[in-house]
Amino acid sequence: AQSVTQPDIHITVSEGASLELRCNYSYGATPYLFWYVQSPGQGLQLLLKYFSGDTLVQGIKGFEAEFKRSQSSFNLRKPSVHWSDAAEYFCAVGLLKAAGNKLTFGGGTRVLVKP
Amino acid sequence: DSGVTQTPKHLITATGQRVTLRCSPRSGDLSVYWYQQSLDQGLQFLIQYYNGEERAKGNILERFSAQQFPDLHSELNLSSLELGDSALYFCASSVAAQAYGYTFGSGTRLTVV
Numbered sequence: 001a002q003s004v005t006q007p008d009i010h011i012t013v014s015e016g017a018s019l020e021l022r023c024n025y026s027y028g029a030t031p032y033l034f035w036y037v038q039s040p041g042q043g044l045q046l047l048l049k050y051f052s053g054d055t056l057v058q059g060i061k062g063f064e065a066e067f068k069r070s071q072s073s074f075n076l077r078k079p080s081v082h083w084s085d086a087a088e089y090f091c092a093v094g095l096l097k098a099a100g101n102k103l104t105f106g107g108g109t110r111v112l113v114k115p
Numbered sequence: 116d117s118g119v120t121q122t123p124k125h126l127i128t129a130t131g132q133r134v135t136l137r138c139s140p141r142s143g144d145l146s147v148y149w150y151q152q153s154l155d156q157g158l159q160f161l162i163q164y165y166n167g168e169e170r171a172k173g174n175i176l177e178r179f180s181a182q183q184f185p186d187l188h189s190e191l192n193l194s195s196l197e198l199g200d201s202a203l204y205f206c207a208s209s210v211a212a213q214a215y216g217y218t219f220g221s222g223t224r225l226t227v228v
Contacts, residue, residue, distance in 0.1 A: 034216055043117060043205060043221040051215055090158065094216075101146070101212060102171050105158035 002027040004093050006106035013081050014114045021076040021109050023091030031093040033074040034103065035065055039087045047089075050074065061085070086113040118142065119220035121206050127226045133194040136223045140187055140208030146170070147189040148209075148217060149181055153202040164189055165212035196227045 003026045013019050025031060032051050036044040048059025055067040065076045074091060091106040118141035128134055140147050149161040151174075160173035164183035175181075178196075183189040193200060203224050209217035 032215060036219075041221075043119075043219040044207075045117070046216055046218070049216045101163065101209070101217075102148075102160045102173055103217075104160070107157050 002031060002093055002095065002104050004091055004104055004106035006089075006091055006109050008109045009107070010110050010112065012112040012114060015083055016080050019076075019078045019081045019085070019111065021089050021091075021111070023074045023076065023106060025072050025074065025091075025093045027072075027093060027095070029095070030069065031095050033065075033067060034092040034094065035059065035063070035074075035076045036090045036092060036105075037061075037087050038090065038108075044090065047076070081111075081113055083113045083115065086111055117218050117220060119144075119206055119208050119218050121204075121220035121223050123223060124221070125224050125226075127228060128196060130196055130198060130227055132196050132227075133192065134196065134225065136191040136193070136204050136206075136225070138189045138191070138206030138208075138220060140189070140206075141218055144208035144210050144218075145187060146209045146212050146217070147183055147187070148207040149175075149189070149191050150205040150207065150219075151202050152205060152222070153199075156202075158205075161191070163212075170212050193225070198227050201225055201227045 005024045034049045035047040088108045092103040094103045120139040146165045161175040163171040181191045203222045205222045207217040207219045
């Protein structure tokens with residue numbers, strides 16, 4: 001069964017510093033990969049997605065992610081964090097099947113931004 | 116505003132009761148997904164509907180059921196509620212049954228007391 005691991009439950013970063021959130025997946029084939037962000041009391045907003053092609057993917061809000069097949073990883077990065085980036089971030093994997101389309105989510109990483 | 120509308124935003128009910136959560140997908144989207152987010156289980160896929168038909172089923176309890184109506188809105192029915200059913204329930208939608216990612220609503224927070 002496919003699984004997604006986000007090793008860091010919490011990360012604290014200073015405003016203006018860089019951020020990297022780790023995501024590892026376990027799956028027999030290359031799944032489709034996503035990063036979502038959830039602000040307090042809000043739903044999940046799609047930051048970026050990877051299906052194929054260029055392994056460095058650009059998303060919204062200045063985020064990017066790099067797919068590394070050899071490491072089964074899809075880490076999210078931002079060069080300079082803003083206070084508004086404080087939120088919970090979820091990595092997700094999906095596999096399109098004739099039967100439907102389900103995403104499997106990691107446990108999330110909560111990001112705290114220090115002034 | 117993501118375009119996916121969920122009502123109500125908050126719901127407090129007693130154990131043993133039944134509730135209905137409603138979701139209106141984005142305009143043009145035919146597929147609706149339900150997810151449960153709880154502290155101990157994280158985000159769990161419950162069920163997917165496409166154009167009125169069930170497409171995929173996840174960890175949905177027998178006490179829970181869902182349907183998608185001809186106008187494409189969906190309802191998730193939760194019955195014989197237990198304290199452990201307290202969670203955020205999200206609906207998401209996409210254009211196709213097999214879509215590259217989908218759009219989430221802001222969720223319904225269910226509290227069972």
